[in-house]
Amino acid sequence: MKTTPKHDERMANMTFASVYPHYVAKVEKKGRTKEELHQVIEWLTGFDEKQLQKLIDEKVTFETFFEKAKLNLNAHLIKGVICGYRVEEIENPLTQKVRYLDKLVDELAKGKAMEKILRKK
Template sequence: MKTTPEHDAKIANMTFASVYPHYITKVERKGRTKEELHQVITWLTGFDDKKLQELIDEKATFEAFFSQATLNPNAHLVTGVICGYRVEEIENPLTKQVRYLDKLVDELAKGRKMEKILRQA
């Protein structure tokens, strides 16, 4: 699925710190915890809580955030529609990675079991 260059640039320049509070609100409103959110983020990126806080404090863009991440080898198993885009069809690698994260947060908020969210091959 094609995204526009403007859309990709907007996502790349958005800061993780600006979106993170929304992730917390979304999962907590549905009865999940910040710890579970961190577990999902850690699974996708390899970041521990300390590194995550550093990236928030420095207001890292999603481009900087994912350039420092070690993407989970099973991240490609994250599929489905998020924000009107089918994740597996997104061509821009950074946009795809951000949408992986959005999809995982969405699944957490919808009450999906953690073992299903943290995909195993």
């Protein structure tokens, strides 16, 4: 699925710190916890809570965030539509990774079982 260069650039330059509070609010509003959110983020990126806080404090962009991440080998199993885009068809690698994270947060907020979110077979 095609995204525009402008959209991809906007995603790359957005800071993780600016989006993180929205992730927390979204999952907590639906009865999930910040700890569960951190578990999901760690599964995708390899960042533990301490590393995550450091990235938030440094106000890194999503580009830097995902450059530093060790993407889970099963991330390609994340499929579905988020923000009008089918994640498995997004051509820009960085935009796809950001949407992977959005999709996992969305699944957590919708009450999906953790083992399914973390793509455990």
